Amino acid sequence: QVQLGEFGGGLVQAGGSLRLSCAASGGTFNTYTMGWFRQAPGKYREFVAGVSRSGSSTLYADSVKGRFTISRDNAENTVYLQMNSLKPEDTAVYFCAASRWASLYRAGSEYGYWGQGTQVTVSS
DSSP states (O other), rough: OEEEEOOOEEEEETTOEEEEEEEEEEOGGGGGGEEEEOTTTTSOOEOOOOOOOSSSSSEETTTTTTTTTEEEETTTTTTEEEEOOOOGOOOOOEEEEEEESSSHHHHHGGGGOOOOOEEEEEEE
């Protein structure tokens, strides 16, 4: 089964950028749909972005559309989340997740594999 590890989080000022990476191992990466989720203190986990197995289709939460870009490199078994124009409300722990389903889903319940998360803090 696939194992996921995120990195690239940190502290950034509002308006800045960060790129998160999620490396996968132990599975056939291109058979998984991949997603990014986030959870802020005291809030429920929420969907951020998803990318299809081939990378040709993407899905975004309205709150990040136009600012974040999800992509994947199947040769490197890695999925990325480029985050631009960051806002303080983007502060959260960001999780990478993998789904065996071919369709893109916003619901976390459709993703069976999760990383440990990486903290992103945006200061005002």
